[in-house]
Amino acid sequence: MTVASTPRTDTDDPSLVSGQFRFFDAEVLRTRRLGPTLTRITFGGPQLAGFASGGRDQSFSLLLPRPGQAAPLLPDRTGEGWYGAWRALPEDERPVVRSYTIRAQRRDPDELDVDFALHGTGPDAAPGAAGPASRWAADAAPGDRVTLLGPVVEDNRSVDFRPPADTDWVLLAADETALPALGGILEHLPADTAVRAWIEVPDPEDIQDLPHGPDSEITWLVREPGAAGSPLAEAVRAAALPAGTPYAWLAGESSAVRALRRHLVRELGVDRARVEFSGYWRRGASEEQLRAERLAAAAS
Numbered sequence: 001m002t003v004a005s006t007p008r009t010d011t012d013d014p015s016l017v018s019g020q021f022r023f024f025d026a027e028v029l030r031t032r033r034l035g036p037t038l039t040r041i042t043f044g045g046p047q048l049a050g051f052a053s054g055g056r057d058q059s060f061s062l063l064l065p066r067p068g069q070a071a072p073l074l075p076d077r078t079g080e081g082w083y084g085a086w087r088a089l090p091e092d093e094r095p096v097v098r099s100y101t102i103r104a105q106r107r108d109p110d111e112l113d114v115d116f117a118l119h120g121t122g123p124d125a126a127p128g129a130a131g132p133a134s135r136w137a138a139d140a141a142p143g144d145r146v147t148l149l150g151p152v153v154e155d156n157r158s159v160d161f162r163p164p165a166d167t168d169w170v171l172l173a174a175d176e177t178a179l180p181a182l183g184g185i186l187e188h189l190p191a192d193t194a195v196r197a198w199i200e201v202p203d204p205e206d207i208q209d210l211p212h213g214p215d216s217e218i219t220w221l222v223r224e225p226g227a228a229g230s231p232l233a234e235a236v237r238a239a240a241l242p243a244g245t246p247y248a249w250l251a252g253e254s255s256a257v258r259a260l261r262r263h264l265v266r267e268l269g270v271d272r273a274r275v276e277f278s279g280y281w282r283r284g285a286s287e288e289q290l291r292a293e294r295l296a297a298a299a300s
């Protein structure tokens with residue numbers, strides 16, 4: 001197993017954000033329902049020729065227009081200045097920004113697949129339960145315009161899955177929001193990698209075929225309707241794990257991911273440096289709130 005480095009591009013291109021990313025306009029080409037919870041949206045457009053997904057859990061920022069706007073309003077797209085310009089816009093005009101994963105990238109023509117977990121959009125959903133991205137994805141139609149802040153180099157800082165070279169086996173755990181990333185990771189891994197994966201979804205019909213080699217075991221966990229907690233930590237705790245040195249990648253709801261990481265580090269003694277974990281969302285907090293918390297913590 002090889003460890004990838006994270007290069008900066010050696011260019012002075014003023015459109016670059018943090019040396020590895022820039023804005024790409026795109027439009028919805030088609031949508032396909034994968035199951036009750038997940039919908040796949042395929043984006044296209046000439047600017048995507050420069051988009052360079054590194055596969056695995058490659059994430060990006062999706063900028064969505066506000067109601068009444070034909071496309072996201074972004075007055076400054078030049079490099080590092082964009083965030084200040086975005087913040088200076090009135091709240092009801094500035095694009096909604098949310099994190100998503102590239103599930104697949106294709107060339108000729110340039111296309112990107114993004115799988116959206118819909119939450120709070122069904123007929124029985126409580127009013128206000130859906131966030132703007134979930135609502136947008138539920139209604140998306142060909143021709144809808146978005147902007148992506150994404151990579152121009154394949155090996156970039158928005159890829160977190162980086163197993164050290166001495167890894168004997170890989171542990172993966174995800175809920176439905178991180179299922180696209182987990183699928184990308186499985187596609188990337190050599191077929192002979194030993195993998196133990198746990199995936200939590202809300203509905204049995206969300207279970208999908210995933211690429212896997214002869215030593216891959218994928219366990220699907222269907223959440224009880226209305227359950228507040230996650231079954232991930234319990235399922236991993238009950239499992240007989242392979243011998244040897246693991247590398248773990250965990251992503252999903254923050255408290256579920258933290259509980260699982262605690263189990264791996266404290267109870268199983270896995271070196272914390274070998275556990276990559278990421279809260280993809282937190283119950284009761286929008287992504288804006290999470291971003292504001294991170295900025296406040298960094299400033300204090």
Ligand SMILES: Cc1cc2nc3c(=O)[nH]c(=O)nc-3n(C[C@H](O)[C@H](O)[C@H](O)COP(=O)(O)OP(=O)(O)OC[C@H]3O[C@@H](n4cnc5c(N)ncnc54)[C@H](O)[C@@H]3O)c2cc1C
Nearest residue numbers: 099100101117119131132133134177282283284285286287
């Ligand atoms: C690196 C990264 C990659 C990600 N990749 C994907 C991806 O490929 N596909 C994907 O679907 N999501 C992905 N996510 C998660 C996604 O960004 C969040 O779910 C986001 O909050 C959705 O935005 P929203 O506008 O719908 O809801 P928000 O406005 O952010 O939140 C509104 C409310 O909905 C709740 N909420 C948010 N998500 C869920 C959920 N899934 N189920 C139930 N309640 C929820 C929040 O707690 C909040 O109370 C990723 C997140 C990160 C950090």
